[in-house]
Amino acid sequence: MQTIKLPGASQKSFPVGASFSAKFVPRVGVRHHPVGTAFSGLVAGLESTTVPRNVAASVAKMLHAQKKGSLVDELPAWKALKEHVVDIEKTHLRDLLHDEARCMALIKESEGIYCDFTRQRVTQRTLELLYELAEQSNLREKINAMFNGEHINSTEDRAVLHVATRAHRNQKIIVDGRDVVPDVWEVLDKIKAFSDKVRNGEWLGVTGKPLKKVVAIGIGGSFLGPLFVHTALRTEPNAMRASRDRTLRFLANVDPIDVARALDGLDPEETLVVVISKTFTTAETMLNARTVRSWLIERLGPDAVAKHMVAVSTNIKLVKEFGIDPDNAFGFWDWVGGRYSVCSAVGILPLSLQYGFDIMQEFLAGANNMDEHFKNQPYQDNLPVLIGLLSIWNVSFLGYGAKAILPYCQALSKLAPHIQQVDMESNGKGVDINGVRLPFQTGEIDFGEPGTNGQHSFYQLIHQGRVIPCEFIGIVRSQQSVYLKGEVVSNHDELMCNFFAQADALAYGKTPEQLRSDNVPDYLIPHRVFTGNRPSMSIMLPSCTAYTVGQLLSMYEHRIAVQGFIWNINSFDQWGVELGKVLASKVRNVMNGVRTRDRKVLPQDGFNYSTTRMMNKYLEGKTQILYPEGHDVFPIDMLRAGH
Numbered sequence: 001m002q003t004i005k006l007p008g009a010s011q012k013s014f015p016v017g018a019s020f021s022a023k024f025v026p027r028v029g030v031r032h033h034p035v036g037t038a039f040s041g042l043v044a045g046l047e048s049t050t051v052p053r054n055v056a057a058s059v060a061k062m063l064h065a066q067k068k069g070s071l072v073d074e075l076p077a078w079k080a081l082k083e084h085v086v087d088i089e090k091t092h093l094r095d096l097l098h099d100e101a102r103c104m105a106l107i108k109e110s111e112g113i114y115c116d117f118t119r120q121r122v123t124q125r126t127l128e129l130l131y132e133l134a135e136q137s138n139l140r141e142k143i144n145a146m147f148n149g150e151h152i153n154s155t156e157d158r159a160v161l162h163v164a165t166r167a168h169r170n171q172k173i174i175v176d177g178r179d180v181v182p183d184v185w186e187v188l189d190k191i192k193a194f195s196d197k198v199r200n201g202e203w204l205g206v207t208g209k210p211l212k213k214v215v216a217i218g219i220g221g222s223f224l225g226p227l228f229v230h231t232a233l234r235t236e237p238n239a240m241r242a243s244r245d246r247t248l249r250f251l252a253n254v255d256p257i258d259v260a261r262a263l264d265g266l267d268p269e270e271t272l273v274v275v276i277s278k279t280f281t282t283a284e285t286m287l288n289a290r291t292v293r294s295w296l297i298e299r300l301g302p303d304a305v306a307k308h309m310v311a312v313s314t315n316i317k318l319v320k321e322f323g324i325d326p327d328n329a330f331g332f333w334d335w336v337g338g339r340y341s342v343c344s345a346v347g348i349l350p351l352s353l354q355y356g357f358d359i360m361q362e363f364l365a366g367a368n369n370m371d372e373h374f375k376n377q378p379y380q381d382n383l384p385v386l387i388g389l390l391s392i393w394n395v396s397f398l399g400y401g402a403k404a405i406l407p408y409c410q411a412l413s414k415l416a417p418h419i420q421q422v423d424m425e426s427n428g429k430g431v432d433i434n435g436v437r438l439p440f441q442t443g444e445i446d447f448g449e450p451g452t453n454g455q456h457s458f459y460q461l462i463h464q465g466r467v468i469p470c471e472f473i474g475i476v477r478s479q480q481s482v483y484l485k486g487e488v489v490s491n492h493d494e495l496m497c498n499f500f501a502q503a504d505a506l507a508y509g510k511t512p513e514q515l516r517s518d519n520v521p522d523y524l525i526p527h528r529v530f531t532g533n534r535p536s537m538s539i540m541l542p543s544c545t546a547y548t549v550g551q552l553l554s555m556y557e558h559r560i561a562v563q564g565f566i567w568n569i570n571s572f573d574q575w576g577v578e579l580g581k582v583l584a585s586k587v588r589n590v591m592n593g594v595r596t597r598d599r600k601v602l603p604q605d606g607f608n609y610s611t612t613r614m615m616n617k618y619l620e621g622k623t624q625i626l627y628p629e630g631h632d633v634f635p636i637d638m639l640r641a642g643h
């Protein structure tokens with residue numbers, strides 16, 4: 001049997017050097033058969049003529065799961081929703097908000113989370129149609145397939161089971177015939193033991209000092225989730241007490257400035273470095289890891305690595321080749337997507353080092369609580385399902401391509417950047433799960449800032465410019481409820497006044513008549529009119545603790561899955577990030593070559609005129625500091641000393 005390597009398959013997606021032979025089945029002559037459509041669609045754009053047998057099987061299963069048509073826009077409920085837009089266009093939120101029955105039906109409270117969807121441009125009829133769409137798209141079956149460990153990430157032939165990383169010890173979750181919960185807990189137990197030892201001073205640095213500073217090196221999913229949770233917890237009283245004399249920093253960008261910032265002022269004798277990379281091949285992370293390894297070795301000698309460097313990865317072989325003892329490595333599995341990995345060792349190790357394992361267990365329990373809710377609740381009460389369906393309505397029917405994530409809680413300031421990756425990398429796709437090009441756009445442009453800061457930045461546009469559905473997230477009990485004597489309201493009340501006000505300002509707007517009765521001069525009226533009718537949802541958490549942050553994370557992750565399931569795309573691969581990486585490596589090779597050739601990129605190097613010229617402009621102008629012998633790393637201390 002011929003052996004074929006899947007085109008475009010990088011080390012990221014398949015084990016190093018993986019190839020498929022017996023697993024492949026031919027696709028010839030199957031284009032018009034429903035299953036065949038799945039085969040041919042799957043490989044559209046690839047040069048290979050074969051796909052793995054098990055991939056084909058799971059794609060076929062998916063296709064059969066769809067009742068009619070292979071694209072969601074052919075479903076009756078989709079078509080009915082398209083027609084229903086006309087009815088909604090006749091309504092204004094100003095009026096809809098005075099319909100008590102509608103409002104009561106759109107306020108949902110579950111698992112301690114209060115969600116108000118009354119300011120969405122929907123009626124009860126819209127919701128009914130969205131539930132029908134969910135039914136016809138087999139949403140429930142797809143959710144079950146995810147929880148049952150089926151290989152729903154068909155282009156990478158993987159299960160999607162980040163929910164297993166926060167399973168209770170006594171739960172059972174089967175992947176490929178094997179219960180993975182004991183594996184999850186083996187790693188969690190190892191994290192607990194290691195983080196306890198580091199925190200209580202049993203595990204010391206090579207010169208005998210306790211390791212109170214942690215630098216976590218990682219990028220993308222190996223950075224944004226942990227940063228979000230760290231930022232959420234660092235002002236939470238229990239977490240503050242648990243981390244009093246400790247520091248956690250992240251190093252993500254390959255920019256030398258980020259290296260300098262991350263290491264600035266750190267004493268290597270007290271520093272533990274955690275290299276986090278699912279693949280252990282990501283260029284930026286590996287270069288940063290080598291740089292920081294040299295920083296340690298230069299100051300503490302080669303033995304420092306054993307005591308000062310640990311790793312989190314699915315690729316233990318490469319961890320070992322890098323020089324980190326596999327005993328000091330914390331594993332996870334290919335069924336945890338990078339952007340969904342914060343509940344694996346990716347987040348739990350660095351965050352347990354900072355806050356202790358017990359607090360991180362609360363975070364996992366919160367995420368698990370929302371997983372169970374998502375798995376078991378009917379659509380009508382299911383928060384991730386409701387939020388996901390409303391997003392589908394906003395994007396695919398009302399045509400709003402972006403959403404703003406606006407936590408009125410500074411501790412949640414890194415929620416938007418995290419969700420930006422989870423959502424945009426998951427749902428920004430051009431073809432459906434069968435490889436058929438979509439005639440509509442999927443995904444949303446996510447951005448956001450904490451309130452009230454955002455109000456003084458981009459809210460002008462969302463009030464009077466483009467319509468961008470907003471997600472306001474408020475907290476009932478602040479992490480820091482200090483009340484300054486003599487003030488009318490506390491800081492937190494002031495914050496929440498804005499939380500309540502903004503949603504109504506967007507919904508109601510202000511009419512010319514109201515402006516006239518406020519004696520606004522005529523020439524200013526057009527400038528001061530707010531059309532209103534701008535949708536938002538308001539989510540209130542009782543507090544911002546490890547538990548509720550876990551719930552919030554899981555709620556956002558699952559709403560993204562719901563959207564992907566309805567659009568019938570693969571939300572769990574990320575082929576779109578590959579091309580840029582390949583081109584960067586071509587640039588890297590040429591840059592290495594030009595050093596020996598009078599520092600010029602030549603036309604025969606294969607770049608267009610623009611890139612050739614830009615690269616030469618860069619090469620002529622860049623500064624290169626040559627370090628004295630003996631220094632083979634970015635010498636932050638030297639820079640500070642003015643060299």
Ligand SMILES: O=P(O)(O)OC[C@H]1O[C@H](O)[C@H](O)[C@@H](O)[C@@H]1O
Binds near residue numbers: 278338339
């Ligand atoms: O954890 P790593 O293997 O280093 O990957 C880090 C990141 O790499 C890529 O950019 C992927 O698109 C991300 O999903 C991933 O999180």
